[in-house]
Amino acid sequence: MAAASSSSTSPKTTTERRGIPGAQFVEDVETYLSQTGLDVNSALAFLQERLQQYKLVEMKLLAQQRDLQAKIPDIEKCLDVVATLQAKKGTGEALIADFEVSEGIYSRARIEDSDSVCLWLGANVMLEYSCEEATSLLKKNLENAKASLEVLIADLQFLRDQVTITQVTIARVYNWDVHQRRIRQAAATPTA
Amino acid sequence: MQQGPGGSETEVTWEDQQNINKFGRLNNRFHELEDEIKTAKETNDNLEDASNELILTDEEVVRFQIGEVFAHVPKEEVETRIEEMKEVTSKNLEKLEEEKESVLAQMTELKTILYGKFKDSINLEED
Numbered sequence: 001m002a003a004a005s006s007s008s009t010s011p012k013t014t015t016e017r018r019g020i021p022g023a024q025f026v027e028d029v030e031t032y033l034s035q036t037g038l039d040v041n042s043a044l045a046f047l048q049e050r051l052q053q054y055k056l057v058e059m060k061l062l063a064q065q066r067d068l069q070a071k072i073p074d075i076e077k078c079l080d081v082v083a084t085l086q087a088k089k090g091t092g093e094a095l096i097a098d099f100e101v102s103e104g105i106y107s108r109a110r111i112e113d114s115d116s117v118c119l120w121l122g123a124n125v126m127l128e129y130s131c132e133e134a135t136s137l138l139k140k141n142l143e144n145a146k147a148s149l150e151v152l153i154a155d156l157q158f159l160r161d162q163v164t165i166t167q168v169t170i171a172r173v174y175n176w177d178v179h180q181r182r183i184r185q186a187a188a189t190p191t192a
Numbered sequence: 193m194q195q196g197p198g199g200s201e202t203e204v205t206w207e208d209q210q211n212i213n214k215f216g217r218l219n220n221r222f223h224e225l226e227d228e229i230k231t232a233k234e235t236n237d238n239l240e241d242a243s244n245e246l247i248l249t250d251e252e253v254v255r256f257q258i259g260e261v262f263a264h265v266p267k268e269e270v271e272t273r274i275e276e277m278k279e280v281t282s283k284n285l286e287k288l289e290e291e292k293e294s295v296l297a298q299m300t301e302l303k304t305i306l307y308g309k310f311k312d313s314i315n316l317e318e319d
Contacts, residue, residue, distance in 0.1 A: 025206055025209055027205075027206075028203075077258075077259040077260070078259060080258055080259055081258055081259035081261075084258050084263065095263055095264075096263070096264040097258075097261040097262060097263040097264065098255055098261065098262040098263075098264075099260065099261040099262070100260070100261075106262075109261075157217055160213075160216060160217065160220065161213040161216070161217070164209075164212055164213050164216045165209060165213065168204060168209060168212060172204060
């Protein structure tokens, strides 16, 4: 039985993607209503509810996207610092830098040649790495973040498509209903 | 107001739905691009201002922000760095502008197709 969730038989229905149910494309409103056995109002209510669920998931994904988009420049900045330290290593001169002690208060630091850096890993944990290890770890994190972002963006696109399909279906069901009422009204008053 | 069979009931095929979806996606991308272009232009302006300031200053050592700290860097190195950053930003800006043009062109094409089929039943303008 070709159920709505079978994506192999009907190319017009994508099952779901990472937990997001796909919106079923409606070829013909009348067939759709008889297939689901719903009357117009219940169908509209069901579609509206689906739309709300989609909106919720969209909020969640957008928040995740914002987080990732903030994380990526952070990692790039860290890579920059490690690269600068490595460049200074050969010259033998110390790097003098002004850093923030507290808001509005800066202090001067003298960074001697060093082979290792400490990386903040989160959860109050900081580990010491050699410059090369630090660079490769940061690069790996950057790649993972970029890859996750891409997957997230694809998810959002899929979600938005489902939202559009659902909105179009709602409009069509509503229009079909208006059309039906008009026909019934015309039939009820046969005198032109 | 027509009451005939072709009245307010235009059929929507899967292809139409896909066109509508694609238009929606392009519209979203267009807005994202506008924001990105705005940010890139601001960065470009900031770098311009920075390099102008550099020319005016007579200090030998400039505090250049790397990550969260301001490192003491000799003026020439800062100039080189800023030049590099300016190049990267303007290339990025060019790429974004090109993508925006292509997105706009695709959207106009889709508009013609969709308005052709649905005429007044569809609205593809900005709200």
